Amino acid sequence: AQTVTQSQPEMSVQEAETVTLSCTYDTSESDYYLFWYKQPPSRQMILVIRQEAYKQQNATENRFSVNFQKAAKSFSLKISDSQLGDAAMYFCAYTRDFNKFYFGSGTKLNVKP
Amino acid sequence: DAGVTQSPTHLIKTRGQQVTLRCSPISGHKSVSWYQQVLGQGPQFIFQYYEKEERGRGNFPDRFSARQFPNYSSELNVNALLLGDSALYLCASSIRDSAYEQYFGPGTRLTVT
Numbered sequence: 596a597q598t599v600t601q602s603q604p605e606m607s608v609q610e611a612e613t614v615t616l617s618c619t620y621d622t623s624e625s626d627y628y629l630f631w632y633k634q635p636p637s638r639q640m641i642l643v644i645r646q647e648a649y650k651q652q653n654a655t656e657n658r659f660s661v662n663f664q665k666a667a668k669s670f671s672l673k674i675s676d677s678q679l680g681d682a683a684m685y686f687c688a689y690t691r692d693f694n695k696f697y698f699g700s701g702t703k704l705n706v707k708p
Numbered sequence: 709d710a711g712v713t714q715s716p717t718h719l720i721k722t723r724g725q726q727v728t729l730r731c732s733p734i735s736g737h738k739s740v741s742w743y744q745q746v747l748g749q750g751p752q753f754i755f756q757y758y759e760k761e762e763r764g765r766g767n768f769p770d771r772f773s774a775r776q777f778p779n780y781s782s783e784l785n786v787n788a789l790l791l792g793d794s795a796l797y798l799c800a801s802s803i804r805d806s807a808y809e810q811y812f813g814p815g816t817r818l819t820v821t
Contacts, residue, residue, distance in 0.1 A: 599750075628808070639711075640751070640798065640812035686750050693802075694764030696741070696810075698750035 601699035608677045616672045618687030630688040631672045682706045712813035729784045733801030740782040743798040794820045
């Protein structure tokens with residue numbers, strides 16, 4: 596079975612600085628999709644960024660970027676110029692065919708003013 | 709347009725009882741997925757429905773069942789409730805079963821006593 600591991604239960608970053616959240620996954624598939632989701636205290640989960648495994652180029656969405664290392668099965672999220680509104684739980688997720696999604700246990704990000 | 713809506717917001721049930729949770733997807737979305745999120749953990753995939761057919765099932769016992777209606781809304785039923793079923797139940801909708809982006813609802817908080 597596919598597993599997604601987030602080894603950092605909690606992290607802190609100073610406002611305006613950069614932080615990297617780690618994620619590793621286990622799969623025997625060559626084609627799959629990876630995601631980072633943000634869940635603020637209000638609970639509603641929102642998509643931050645996605646990466647297709649067949650693309651070598653790392654995905655970027657404004658201040659959010661990923662470091663996708665397919666051979667190492669690593670998918671980290673970098674948040675640049677951190678803002679107070681970035682404080683939330685961040686979940687890494689994997690799917691092969693969009694019929695099943697596997698989520699990690701999450702990383703709580705604290706942003707200090 | 710309204711986002712994904714779920715009802716009820718909160719629910720308290722007793723062990724052994726049955727519960728039905730409801731989800732209305734975003735207008736135009738034909739796929740609905742259900743997740744269980746135990747406190748402090750990431751979401752666990754339960755079911756995905758597309759065009760009223762089950763497309764994916766997670767590792768949950770037969771006490772969990774779901775269905776999707778012609779208007780694409782969905783119900784999740786849990787029979788013979790256990791204390792361990794206490795969790796936030798999230799519904800997510802997408803345009804189709806292979807869509808990248810899932811839109812999550814705010815969830816239903818179920819407490820089993």
